[in-house]
Amino acid sequence: MKENEGIRIWGSRVLLVPYEAHHVVKYHSWMESEELRELTASERLTLEEEYDMQRKWRNDSDKCTFIILDRENFEQNKTDDQLNREISAMVGDVNIFYPPDTHERLEGEIEIMIAAHNE
Numbered sequence: 001m002k003e004n005e006g007i008r009i010w011g012s013r014v015l016l017v018p019y020e021a022h023h024v025v026k027y028h029s030w031m032e033s034e035e036l037r038e039l040t041a042s043e044r045l046t047l048e049e050e051y052d053m054q055r056k057w058r059n060d061s062d063k064c065t066f067i068i069l070d071r072e073n074f075e076q077n078k079t080d081d082q083l084n085r086e087i088s089a090m091v092g093d094v095n096i097f098y099p100p101d102t103h104e105r106l107e108g109e110i111e112i113m114i115a116a117h118n119e
Contacts, residue, residue, distance in 0.1 A: 002058070002059065003064065003105075004018050004064050004065075004066065005018055006018075009066070010071070011071065012071070013070070013071055013072070014068050014069060014070065014071055014091075015068075015069040015071045015074055015089070016066035016067070016068060016069070016094060017066060017067050017069060017086060018058075018065070018066060018067070019054060019057060019058070019065040019066065019067050019093065020054075020058075020067075021051065021054060021055075022083045022086070022087065023054075023067050023086065023087065023090060024047070024050050024051050024054050025047070025087075026087055026090050027050065027054075027067070027090070027093070027115075028045070028047050028050040030115035030116075031044070031045065031050070032044075033115075036113075036115060040111075040113055061098075062097060062098045062099075062100055063095060063096065063097055063098070064095070064096040064098070064108075065093060065094070065095050065096075066093065066094045067086070067090055067092075067093050068090070068091050068092040068093060068094060068112075068114070069086060069089040069090060069091065070089045070090075070091050070116075071089075073088060073089040074086065074088075074089035077089070090115075090116065091114055091115065091116040092112065092113045092114040092115045092116065093112075093113050093115075094110065094111070094112050094113075095110070095111045095113075096108045096109070096110050097109040097110075097111070
């Protein structure tokens with residue numbers, strides 16, 4: 001969704017950033033897991049299809065997607081550039097689905113996926 005393009009939401013332990021093309025390779029690697037696909041009712045996609053899906057989600061008017069970053073990991077890697085810091089700190093995603101007949105964005109369905117395992 002273009003509306004969240006410049007929005008970053010800082011929490012005490014996580015940072016939410018808009019789902020962008022530089023996140024796709026790691027996101028795709030998560031979705032290679034049969035268990036994760038089953039838990040999220042997702043189909044297996046090729047990497048190119050995953051890029052297509054990211055672009056589609058970016059332009060959807062009824063869906064807003066954020067990538068969840070581990071804030072501590074993100075803040076510890078200050079020597080890396082911004083994109084690499086985001087990729088290394090990725091742990092999941094948040095999707096907000098808005099009803100198709102509303103433009104006020106006062107209600108929606110939220111899905112949260114934590115894909116990264118504790119290491």
